[in-house]
Amino acid sequence: MESLTNRKKVVSDKPMTLWEKIYLPAIISGMITTLRHMFRKRKTIKYPEETREFAPVYRGQHVLKRDEQGRENCTACGLCAVACPAEAITMTAAERERGEEHLYREEKYAATYEINMLRCIFCGLCEEACPKEAIFLTDRLVPTYFERDNFTYGKDKLVESLEQRIDITKRQHTGKRTQL
């Protein structure tokens, strides 16, 4: 039958010729190949001194963003937790009190927000699900610890600090929602 992909190969097992049986020509051609590799550019990245450049859409540790006035974007709608295939996200919602308008952008906010970094598979579905542009994955790495408890990140680690804002302008999902 005609091959559709055109990648079909006919395997042959015809006996080797004397030239092939001596092996030496094949060995020498192989040695020339390895000799050429000896003078190639090295592929190694010497890690502690150099680090590999991350792709702009690298999916590392999450950040909970604040808006321009420093108010938390998250409204604890729970869509990220629903979207999460690894069940890593959990949160409790609370209502914004009078006088807290400078802290939370909308009437509802996340009182606690926890991501279990051991469960998280860094798929980025939370980022995709978020309607408020609150959660993003960044190019930061989650460090290793000896205790399991340390891997449950609360708001203290997830929410970006006012002084050190995390740049997420390179993410694919930014800018899909116009400012409300």
Next chain:
Amino acid sequence: MDTALLIEKSILVILLFLVSLGAAAYMTYFERKLAAWIQDRVGPDRAGPFGILQPIADGVKMFLKEDFIPAKADKWLFIIGPGIAMFTALITSAVIPWGPKLHLFGRDIVLQVADINIGILYVFGVISIGVYGIMIGGWASNNKYSLYGAIRASSQMISYELAMGVSAITIVLLSGSLSLNAIVEGQSAVWNIVYQPVAFLIFFICALAELNRAPFDLPECESELVGGYHTEYSSMKLGLYLFAEYTSMFVSSAIMAILFFGGYNFPGMSHFSGNTLAILGIAAFATKIFIFIFVIMWIRWTIPRFRFDQLMHLGWKSLLPLSLINLLVTGLVIAYKNGWF
């Protein structure tokens, strides 16, 4: 025997001991670097500049590891095994002429520990004892993989020793002497490789097999035998096995250089004399040894391992008949030249 000779020989022995051990240590470094280069990597570069202290770090690590003897192992043989491997690897270098005579303190110093007139026989004898280290180690471990490794090593040794010996005999026919010194001096004009390329090829392949180097490293193949004869070994006992392998690689490179590439002879030798000649001769010899070591390592990182039946086929059905034919032709040519027909 006068005292000065005794002192001279003792210094030479100690120097040779240190040089072969140092060479073996730095061969491990060079091998790792070469493997890395061939695989587009950098290789060890953390210990010292360019990783030059890596062998020392490895040695210290080997010494500090736990020295473990399995409960069911034959304790004495288990200890003796690596000792024999290392011992035989080291004593081979006794008959190698390292360079022309050196004039120091008003004496002619021969750069050879023992100029015995059956040097080449001595080398072959010692090399074939070398397999006992592997056999005893593999047997004493009381582990089936080790035993397989030991069996493979001994059968491989028997198969390849024959072709190796026959191709060495052709060199003996050419030079008319069993003394390594005479063989080297006989090559001052033309190296033996010119007359005996086939013998060299056979000798080289057999040397790879005797050294248990790739593509003939079946006694210790990691993928099937998890290390073969040294599976159960740890600490410096393992270190001695690995060291013995590199030391014998150094020595067999020297022997190949002597038998086929003129030893310490180099082109344009007649323009020099005295100590300059000696030093240049040693340098030439060292260069040849280095090239051989490089080629052996280069082959290791190029060619995959043979299957065991292929190994036996090659040894008995190809190399042995080929070396016998080569011997016959050489003998006939020499007889014709001497006017025996």
